[in-house]
Amino acid sequence: MAKFALQRIALSIPTLLAVFTLIFIIVRVIPGDPATAALGDYASQEAVEALRERMGLNEPIYVQYFDFIGGLLRGDLGRSLITSEPVIDQIRFALPHTVELAVAAILIGLVLGIPVGIVTAIYRNTFIDYVGRVLSLAGLSFPAFYLGILLLYFFSVRWGLFPTLGAGDFSDPVKNLHHLALPAISLGLIETAYIGRMTRSVMLNVLNDDFVRTARAKGLPEWAVLVRHAFRAALIPIVSLAGIFAISLIGSSVLTEVVFSRPGLGRMMVGSIRQRDYITVQSIMVVYAVIIVFINLLTDLIYGLVDPRVRY
Amino acid sequence: MAQAQGALDSVRIVSQRERLWRTFKQNRAALVGLVMVVIIVLAALLAPLLAPHDPLAQSTINRLAPPSSEYLLGRDDYGRDIFSRIIYGARVALQVGILSVLLGGVLGTAMGAVAGFRGGWVETVIMRVIDVMLAFPDLITGLLVAAVLGPGMTNLIIAIGLTIAPRFARLSHGPTLSVKKTEFVEAARAMGARDWRLLVVHILPNIAGELLVLASLWTASAIRLEASLSFIGLGVQPPTASWGQMIRDGTIHLTQVPFYSLAPGIALLLTVLAFNLLGDGIRDVLDPRAQA
Numbered sequence: 239m240a241k242f243a244l245q246r247i248a249l250s251i252p253t254l255l256a257v258f259t260l261i262f263i264i265v266r267v268i269p270g271d272p273a274t275a276a277l278g279d280y281a282s283q284e285a286v287e288a289l290r291e292r293m294g295l296n297e298p299i300y301v302q303y304f305d306f307i308g309g310l311l312r313g314d315l316g317r318s319l320i321t322s323e324p325v326i327d328q329i330r331f332a333l334p335h336t337v338e339l340a341v342a343a344i345l346i347g348l349v350l351g352i353p354v355g356i357v358t359a360i361y362r363n364t365f366i367d368y369v370g371r372v373l374s375l376a377g378l379s380f381p382a383f384y385l386g387i388l389l390l391y392f393f394s395v396r397w398g399l400f401p402t403l404g405a406g407d408f409s410d411p412v413k414n415l416h417h418l419a420l421p422a423i424s425l426g427l428i429e430t431a432y433i434g435r436m437t438r439s440v441m442l443n444v445l446n447d448d449f450v451r452t453a454r455a456k457g458l459p460e461w462a463v464l465v466r467h468a469f470r471a472a473l474i475p476i477v478s479l480a481g482i483f484a485i486s487l488i489g490s491s492v493l494t495e496v497v498f499s500r501p502g503l504g505r506m507m508v509g510s511i512r513q514r515d516y517i518t519v520q521s522i523m524v525v526y527a528v529i530i531v532f533i534n535l536l537t538d539l540i541y542g543l544v545d546p547r548v549r550y
Numbered sequence: 551m552a553q554a555q556g557a558l559d560s561v562r563i564v565s566q567r568e569r570l571w572r573t574f575k576q577n578r579a580a581l582v583g584l585v586m587v588v589i590i591v592l593a594a595l596l597a598p599l600l601a602p603h604d605p606l607a608q609s610t611i612n613r614l615a616p617p618s619s620e621y622l623l624g625r626d627d628y629g630r631d632i633f634s635r636i637i638y639g640a641r642v643a644l645q646v647g648i649l650s651v652l653l654g655g656v657l658g659t660a661m662g663a664v665a666g667f668r669g670g671w672v673e674t675v676i677m678r679v680i681d682v683m684l685a686f687p688d689l690i691t692g693l694l695v696a697a698v699l700g701p702g703m704t705n706l707i708i709a710i711g712l713t714i715a716p717r718f719a720r721l722s723h724g725p726t727l728s729v730k731k732t733e734f735v736e737a738a739r740a741m742g743a744r745d746w747r748l749l750v751v752h753i754l755p756n757i758a759g760e761l762l763v764l765a766s767l768w769t770a771s772a773i774r775l776e777a778s779l780s781f782i783g784l785g786v787q788p789p790t791a792s793w794g795q796m797i798r799d800g801t802i803h804l805t806q807v808p809f810y811s812l813a814p815g816i817a818l819l820l821t822v823l824a825f826n827l828l829g830d831g832i833r834d835v836l837d838p839r840a841q842a
Binding site for chain 1: 579682685686688690694695698770774777782783784797804808811815819822826827
């Protein structure tokens, strides 16, 4: 297992490098001058030129590239074009809010989605299954930010049960959870739809397997067949797909943070896009890339842990 | 007699297309999806006839007016009719949805096929870029590209198209590799067929079904992306009516005029759902094994 883990970790380094390179290319090589874009069309020639100099845009492209990668290796993400503060400080503040939201949402998704998937698989083609499938397709079609607005409207505006804006400080867990509830539920419900649908199809596959028939034939009670045999086998694909969903969750969290004005990475990214702060946008993309590669790595490792065949 | 007739009917030889259409009709969800898509397309095409008011006509005195018999969902920030704007919003949603999937589909399919045909470093580079792009959630890729390109309808279509392209490249890459080695392709090549001809004549027909499923499901996602990017302000610019933008403008007035934000969201939800149902349905019809 240790060797497998080391191999996987080593493999994620070239992936990260490729992702960083792509981010660099998208931000710099796509037509348009970031300095002009940052200052607007009516900025003076001198101001644009000064900003180009400060952003290092006057260097040859390969120098810029190595500066960028070199900075990342040193943990230096550059300074914001707007506030001139190191971007990393702002990210340190924002990241925990996003991680907290994502973890809460994926927990809700797993806790609700897996049972829904198992039940709809067992009662396949019955009314329960039909309702479950319609709801999960509706969930897949729900733009996360819109579900957030609906929850916000009913639970905060109409019934005043939850705060509408911001996030609670981490030092006050009750207030923090109170603020977390609605955004986490809105993302979690959509996650439930994905996980439920996927669990159902995985379970349907497993339920047709020979070993399930054997388990039934030897007289095991149905719950034991389902939980100890079928579900354990289904867990392997569920783990790897849950990783993919966790990644897509990061995407939906961006707008959810905007809707609920949570001070996380996503809202920071949208804010920097509005302010045309390309350095910050680029840095947040780098952080997202690291998170995504990390989730993939984690999924691989868990996969290796639950399924020994993967290790070879 | 009637029974004999029925038996005769069932042994009648049916064409492949007719058989697929029959399976499709039996799939209730898919049929619902198709009907919904047709209704939405019609609403978009006939918007000038269906909309009771001009979606751009402002009336500052009547701003944020509540729903009435003439203005069914009330009026927005500028006194414009929300209901009419929702109907016109279907045009933006469908235009962006369909054009970006066309762009992404053609570009992606070509990329995957070129990678497959050429092999070597071209393949390595293309597939590596595609892997990296697929690692990111569609919204984040779309957000980054849209941010770099700037707002506006054309840029939005390009941004979403580029986000979608890698998914199609994955699809066309595999079949290209397997078809490349067959003798009939070697024969076609010996007769001087170019890559694009091999792609159009020999590869596309093999993946037409999967392309259709992918196109339908990604139209749903493209419409969701359009709304999401418009919600941030990176989409179609005002005063053109777009659902994402209406939802955003409405959130500020959620307390007084809830429909402002909630009603366009329902239109958006139903449209995304329609294309998802349709795509799921086509997949079930083409691949009965996947039908659960």
